Amino acid sequence: MDDQRLDLSSLDRHADPARYRQRVSALAAAALAPAPHPLLTQFVTWGRVAAAVGAVLAVVTWAVPRTTTPGSPPVASSRQVDPVFQVAAWARAGAIPGDANLLAFAGVSDAR
Amino acid sequence: MNAEPSDGDLVVRARRGDEPAMEALAHRYLRASYAVALSVLRHPADAEDVSQEALLTALRCLDQCRDPARFAAWLFQSVRHRALKQITHRRIRARHADEVERGAVVEADGERVVLRHRLLTALELLTPTQREVVLLHDLEGWTHPEIATALEVSEVMSRQHLFVARRAMREHLAHPSTEDSENG
Numbered sequence: 001m002d003d004q005r006l007d008l009s010s011l012d013r014h015a016d017p018a019r020y021r022q023r024v025s026a027l028a029a030a031a032l033a034p035a036p037h038p039l040l041t042q043f044v045t046w047g048r049v050a051a052a053v054g055a056v057l058a059v060v061t062w063a064v065p066r067t068t069t070p071g072s073p074p075v076a077s078s079r080q081v082d083p084v085f086q087v088a089a090w091a092r093a094g095a096i097p098g099d100a101n102l103l104a105f106a107g108v109s110d111a112r
Numbered sequence: 113m114n115a116e117p118s119d120g121d122l123v124v125r126a127r128r129g130d131e132p133a134m135e136a137l138a139h140r141y142l143r144a145s146y147a148v149a150l151s152v153l154r155h156p157a158d159a160e161d162v163s164q165e166a167l168l169t170a171l172r173c174l175d176q177c178r179d180p181a182r183f184a185a186w187l188f189q190s191v192r193h194r195a196l197k198q199i200t201h202r203r204i205r206a207r208h209a210d211e212v213e214r215g216a217v218v219e220a221d222g223e224r225v226v227l228r229h230r231l232l233t234a235l236e237l238l239t240p241t242q243r244e245v246v247l248l249h250d251l252e253g254w255t256h257p258e259i260a261t262a263l264e265v266s267e268v269m270s271r272q273h274l275f276v277a278r279r280a281m282r283e284h285l286a287h288p289s290t291e292d293s294e295n296g
Binding site: 011 | 129131134135137138139142143146150156157159160164167168171172224225227228231232246247249250251278281282
């Protein structure tokens with residue numbers, strides 16, 4: 001068998017004994033220190049996600065009405081467009097929707 | 113190591129908040145955790161971070177260690193898991209060449225950096241278990257019985273892994289590939 005050790009000292013990150021002891025002490029102290037409450041950690045984690053989702057929704061809510069083109073009253077089914085946006089678009093365009101538009105918007109055609 | 117308390121004793125004491133026991137466990141396993149992390153990551157700075165995080169978490173969650181006598185195996189499993197997660201997230205392999213620029217270790221000795229790079233490249237030729245064995249034995253000075261217990265392999269297998277790993281690494285170090293020379 002090969003009994004000659006490889007010299008791996010250049011990979012050693014703990015060559016300094018004093019520094020190593022210091023790290024060990026810090027680690028042990030950190031392990032004994034009270035950890036943050038798991039519920040709090042969860043709250044912080046999910047709070048960030050909720051804030052990100054809220055920001056995206058706010059941007060979408062702000063941007064969608066601006067992208068609707070003015071002119072003839074847009075016709076869309078209630079499944080595709082939020083009623084608030086649809087009515088707001090008609091109001092901004094100053095257009096009065098016809099009966100067919102209103103029926104289509106109310107989804108009457110779907111009932112057939 | 114005969115006079116020293118066993119892992120089982122230390123874990124039981126540390127669970128009760130015994131600071132010296134906690135420190136003894138940290139002292140015994142910080143270097144070894146680094147070796148295991150390095151065997152997965154092949155990046156010393158990242159391996160150091162991962163090993164510290166894993167050991168800290170393990171010491172905080174000692175109650176979850178079902179068999180205190182097998183603390184090392186339990187800890188190393190956690191180190192490997194964290195290291196693999198690190199690879200997935202950061203694509204460590206692509207950053208090997210950046211180590212010097214990242215300032216992981218400030219060294220005036222360029223030869224040492226070159227040697228380290230060649231050793232890390234040579235480690236890539238080995239299987240994960242071979243890497244762990246050679247690092248625990250030749251870097252951390254563990255014995256085969258200690259390695260066998262921690263890695264849950266037989267002593268014979270530990271010796272076999274070491275033999276194969278050393279031979280492959282020596283061969284690579286003696287005849288570095290063109291790519292290795294260019295990088296170095």
